[in-house]
Amino acid sequence: MKRILVDMDGVLADVYSQFLKLEADETGVLRNRDETNGKLESEAFPFYEKHVRSKGFFRTVPVMKGSVEGLEYLNGKYEIIILSSATEFPQSLSEKELWLNEYYPFIDWTQMVFCGRKDVVSGDIMIDDHPKNLNFFPGEKIIFTQPHNIRLIVPNCKRASDWDEIVKML
Amino acid sequence: MKRILVDMDGVLADVYSQFLKLEADETGVLRNRDETNGKLESEAFPFYEKHVRSKGFFRTVPVMKGSVEGLEYLNGKYEIIILSSATEFPQSLSEKELWLNEYYPFIDWTQMVFCGRKDVVSGDIMIDDHPKNLNFFPGEKIIFTQPHNIRLIVPNCKRASDWDEIVKML
Missing domain, CATH: 3.40.50.1000 (HAD superfamily/HAD-like)
Structure with a gap:
């Protein structure tokens, strides 16, 4: 096998949905997923380091x-x-x-x-x-x-x- | 390389030292390591399942x-x-x-x-x-x-x- x-x-x-949601919680603006095209998550999301290291990020994705x-x-x-x-x-x-x-x-x-x-x-x-x-x-x-x-x-x-x-x- | x-x-x-210590905390008796010779940890320690699944077991070993x-x-x-x-x-x-x-x-x-x-x-x-x-x-x-x-x-x-x-x- x-x-x-x-x-x-x-x-x-x-994870993109999770990053976009958490970003919207911070900024009040929910971006469209397409705006992140061509960028790594760490480049696309200004709060990447904060969010990916936060308790619950992976448990609630x-x-x-x-x-x-x-x-x-x-x-x-x-x-x-x-x-x-x-x-x-x-x-x-x-x-x-x-x-x-x-x-x-x-x-x-x-x-x-x-x-x-x-x-x-x-x-x-x-x-x-x-x-x-x-x-x-x-x-x-x-x-x-x-x-x-x-x-x-x-x-x-x-x-x-x-x-x-x-x-x-x- | x-x-x-x-x-x-x-x-x-x-892990044997950790099991023996936690067992002694329960029973008041610190067994000698040699008494466990030839037995898997799960056989040697009556509280194995409780202790190995307890918070902190691996963090404090x-x-x-x-x-x-x-x-x-x-x-x-x-x-x-x-x-x-x-x-x-x-x-x-x-x-x-x-x-x-x-x-x-x-x-x-x-x-x-x-x-x-x-x-x-x-x-x-x-x-x-x-x-x-x-x-x-x-x-x-x-x-x-x-x-x-x-x-x-x-x-x-x-x-x-x-x-x-x-x-x-x-």
């Missing part, structure tokens, strides 16, 4: 549309490992696991990896929104469209705009 | 003797990845990273992996106290002596009784 490495932020967790049904389908067909860059933010670790347990209860604790760099983890297929993770990966690669990567072409990489497209590909 | 996968509990973290100096020495000579089975206990994740940051400040967040199963992570050398992790590992293996493994012979595996021995081997 092939192993898929599935990213969290920007693939399962809709919205679920990406279609990801629960999509991941549950793939979980029967492939060996699924949730692979999240998380150790940059120590408080995020427990929040991320509790969030997974709440929304994806079919994923058990043996299927989770929280790390600082993804190239130490092996798999056959990687689904991620960041080219920095996909570039080194030797297997099949799927970039999940998010505003920061919307204008990029990643070599040897399929692109999925949403979870329906992922399910059709796999 | 060869990559070493270094376990936390029973290699960097002296004593550091294994010699591990700070030993790991700092290896960190210049090898690529070090701290690899800990941690997702069984969601609250442990953030505690473990904060504990590493406090006692091993030369290890940065890119060198940490918290997982549920270790066979998805690749490396050249593994230092671990549990045969279940070492058995599948295709590289060089070092079993770190702890009471639960003291009577076991693990095939194709060197044994280190303390951190001085690890440093001499590597």
Whole structure:
């Protein structure tokens, strides 16, 4: 059975919605997601550092549309490992696991990896929104469209705009 | 540069001392470590489940003797990845990273992996106290002596009784 490495932020967790909401709470202005196209989250959101390090950010992030049904389908067909860059933010670790347990209860604790760099983890297929993770990966690669990567072409990489497209590909 | 996968509990973290202390707090009796020889922690300690899931267990665990100096020495000579089975206990994740940051400040967040199963992570050398992790590992293996493994012979595996021995081997 092939192993898929599935990213969290920007693939399962809709972090853009969370950043936009928290920014609107500060400024009173809810920006359109398209305004952030082509920029990394840290460039697009002036309060990025404050918000990403705040208690509850990862525990309350919205679920990406279609990801629960999509991941549950793939979980029967492939060996699924949730692979999240998380150790940059120590408080995020427990929040991320509790969030997974709440929304994806079919994923058990043996299927989770929280790390600082993804190239130490092996798999056959990687689904991620960041080219920095996909570039080194030797297997099949799927970039999940998010505003920061919307204008990029990643070599040897399929692109999925949403979870329906992922399910059709796999 | 060869990559070493270094376990936390029973290699960097002296979990037996923590279990014995917490047990003594409950019962008033501080048992000798040797009484637990040949038993997994979950068998040796009647309050195992309560204590391992309690807030602060991993944040306050004593550091294994010699591990700070030993790991700092290896960190210049090898690529070090701290690899800990941690997702069984969601609250442990953030505690473990904060504990590493406090006692091993030369290890940065890119060198940490918290997982549920270790066979998805690749490396050249593994230092671990549990045969279940070492058995599948295709590289060089070092079993770190702890009471639960003291009577076991693990095939194709060197044994280190303390951190001085690890440093001499590597």
